[in-house]
Amino acid sequence: MARRGAIPRRATRTSVRCGMMAVVNAETPAALPRRIPTDGPGIVPGLPEPLRAWWEVTDGLMTDAGVTVYGAASVGERNATYEVARYAPGFVLVGDDSGGRGFLLRADDPSSAVYSSDLGDLGPEDFEVESPDFRTWIESLRPASPR
Numbered sequence: 001m002a003r004r005g006a007i008p009r010r011a012t013r014t015s016v017r018c019g020m021m022a023v024v025n026a027e028t029p030a031a032l033p034r035r036i037p038t039d040g041p042g043i044v045p046g047l048p049e050p051l052r053a054w055w056e057v058t059d060g061l062m063t064d065a066g067v068t069v070y071g072a073a074s075v076g077e078r079n080a081t082y083e084v085a086r087y088a089p090g091f092v093l094v095g096d097d098s099g100g101r102g103f104l105l106r107a108d109d110p111s112s113a114v115y116s117s118d119l120g121d122l123g124p125e126d127f128e129v130e131s132p133d134f135r136t137w138i139e140s141l142r143p144a145s146p147r
Helices: 050-059 072-081 132-139
Strands: 013-015 021-023 090-095 101-106 115-117 127-129
Touching: 050 132, 072 090, 115 132, 127 132
Parallel strands: none
Antiparallel strands: 013 021, 090 101, 101 115, 115 127
8 A cells, every 4th residue: 555645656668648658667756747847047948849748748767778868857957067058059958878978859840850969079060860759769768578
């Protein structure tokens, strides 16, 4: 029996209503609708729609491999810390690999590819394409099914 006020937990994988796969581990709280911050220090203007849709069902994640997709409350701070607006104008940092590489989307393109870059050198000319779009990237993060 869950204690009063406890946050329910989800299984290792779960399908979410926006058609993306949420990759979570047993320690990740269940997806709950939450308000997406639209003002305040560090908030990134023009957040891509696929990212906002993702936040409607889960507030970020961290895979067993260490890949983090930032939650709504931390994306502004991460973009400010890495000075994304200065070094990669038009992009938004949406996650990292816990090893110095960041994952970015074009802020003004709802079908943007997911790019990766060394967080110490955010020059778009050096970005690598990780996935053709956000949904495909999220789905690629899920663990392989056991055979």
